[in-house]
Amino acid sequence: MQAMKKMGSMSKLLGMLPGANSGAMKKQLENFDEGEIVRTQAIVQSMTPTERREPKILNGSRRLRIANGSGRSVKEVNSLVDRFSAAQKMMKTMRNGGSIPGLPAGMANSISAQQSAGLRKPLSKNLPKNLPNNLPNKKKSRSGNPAKRAQE
DSSP states (O other), X not given: OHHHHHHOOHHHHHHTSTTTTSHHHHHHHHTOOHHHHHHHHHHHHTSOHHHHHOXXXXXXXXXXXXXXXXXXXXHHHHHHHHHHHHHHHHXXXXXXXXXXXXXXXXXXXXXXXXXXXXXXXXXXHTSOTTOOSSOOSSOOOOOSXXXXXXXX
16 A cells, blocks of 8 residues: 555546546546545554454454554444455456456456466566465474474
8 A cells, every 4th residue: 555655646546547537437536535545544554464364353342443543433444344345255256257347348358368367477487486376374384403494
């Protein structure tokens, strides 16, 4: 979020997206509130790293702590969590080949599988050859003993 803020206003960045100059999208960009990003950032920064990774663990007392820490209301924290879960669900639908509600038919599928593979190819060139496909979330613990560490 910090890097995006350095690039300029969010409405200008979103305006650069393809299709952003259409009527409905242009109207929404004009009504975009830059302060919403600051409020959202305050809520997210009041969460622990575990809460950021797993928003399902946010019970009432955690939400109250986050609201107090960010200077926002519990209602605003709940709204952010709901929007996040809706966005997560939409991304999952897109990943599984579904369409995005609200977009013109075929717009979500405008990038073919070949094109998206072509976009990923340059990124994979710089990766080591022996890198596994599924990296674990946890780091493997290492022994403090140099002899044991050499065996690992």
